[in-house]
Amino acid sequence: MVQTRYGTFEFKVMPFGLAGAPSTFQHLMHSTFIRELDDFVIVYRDDVLIxxxxxxxxxxxxxxxFERAREHQLYLNPAKCEITNQRATYLGFVIEPGKVSPDPKKVETVRDWPEVLKDRKKQLRGFLGMVGFYRKLIPNFNKLAHPLHQLLKETSDMHWRPKHSRAVHDLKDSLVHATNLHIFDPGKPMVIKTDASQHAIGAVLEQEGQPVAFESRKLSTRDQFLPAYESELLAIVYALTKWKSFMGTKLVMVETDHATLSRMLLQKK
Structure with missing residues (x-):
């Protein structure tokens, strides 16, 4: 509401530019479709996925x-509606029956990014922000991005080296050739595969040989000095914690190629 000496006025539609407008509109949309949310509707502001x-x-x-929209006097633009599609581009992802992949337009933007960055800090932050958005689709993202993250540290001399160009190339290549993520099926068996390096740990959750999710994180300075088998074990614990909502009480198989850790896990207590 706006109070003036001529009276009190209230907007009939959501105005542009107000700081609270996005959250207010999101609340309105959630309230409108509260009975359908997570049943067959997902809402992000004015993007409604059914x-x-x-x-x-x-x-x-x-x-x-449509009935809910009519009840709450929400108007749909027919030109922006896509009905009965098997494929939808939504919030940077392409969603198809049973799988998710990155939006080809976004992938093209990353692919065309220069591998030697001239305005380094600004371009580097932009590049890491772009590929980082798709980190769930990139195996061992933090391992690949480590040299670039090191370059952004305050103590860095910002001197561009061949390893930095390789890191940009590898991240671009990983996204361009990203494997489709398959939708999790609670009825199928789960397999977790992990990997650990000096600077990062990573894991993939698979079902019937198809990737469902990738996760990775940087190792703290302290954890970088762990023995190799402890780093591998840390990766397993990290993955189990990250995906515990998928697992519940179900049996999960963990695959590791670390011989010492395998023998340790098989030892009787």
């Missing part, structure tokens, strides 16, 4: 969403 298992079910879901 997902269904069959065409008949989808038409019923569409009718429900």
């Amino acid at each position: 997902y269904s298992r069959s065409k008949r079910e989808h038409l019923a879901h569409l009718r429900t969403v």
